[in-house]
Amino acid sequence: MTTQGQRPSSNCRRPGNLRAMAAAIVVVLAVVPLSVLAQSESPKPAPAAVVPEQSTLAKPAAGNDAAAPGYRIGAGDALQINVWKETEASVPSVVVRPDGKISLPLVKEVDVMGLMPAELEKVLTAKLARFIRDADVTVVVQQIHSKKVYLVGAVKKEGPVALLSSMTVLQVLSEAGGLSDYAKKRKIYVLRTENGKQVKHAFDYQAVIRGEHIEQNIPVLPDDIIVVPQ
DSSP, X not given: XXXXXXXXXHHHHOHHHHHHHHHHHHHHHHHXXXXXXXXXXXXXXXXXXXXXXXXXXXXXXXXXXXXXXXOOOOTTOEEEEEETTOGGXXXXXXXXOTTSEEEETTTEEEEOTTOOHHHHHHHHHHHHTTTSXXXXXXXXXXXXXXXXXXXXXXXXXXXXXXXXXXXXXXXXXXXXTOBOTTOOXXXXXXXXXXXXXXXXXXXXXXXXXXXXXXXXXXXXXXXXXXXXXX
């Protein structure tokens, strides 16, 4: 109660202000927990996938094999011999000697001439059994020098052509860069030793490329000589 002539305080004149402030505080207190709750309920990023380390016990890749199916080892070819987990018995590179043999640790001299890589793996596994139990042998053909045919005459590139896979006469001529301008395309022939004698196989280049006399496009064999007259 105020005395006469005294102005009432602002608090007494404005009770609605206090109620409004109280209501605002209540709203703020109500909103803040909801926002915090919303943040806590937001999805968490998935953990990064764990990539397992490659097992150190996995057998290493042997490398690129230059041999085609049906290949047989010959003199001058370079081989890699891998014995899994046995570095002392492994050889990074060995060249087949003219006598058809290679020298290896533990087993010494091994005759490999004419064997397929898979056959040589079995031979070495058997020979190593005295020293290594259940030896796991891999034979990799690094380079092939034993299988060649020879080109003579009117071709862009005379000389030997390595037979890294099965090839026909037409493929060998293409490998040599093709025929020269002076080549007698109908007179080409292949010289081949059969039963100790040289046999002549005719090859009509013009007919074959037209799709005629396809039987003349024979697969070449090691030591064949393709003659292109001019």
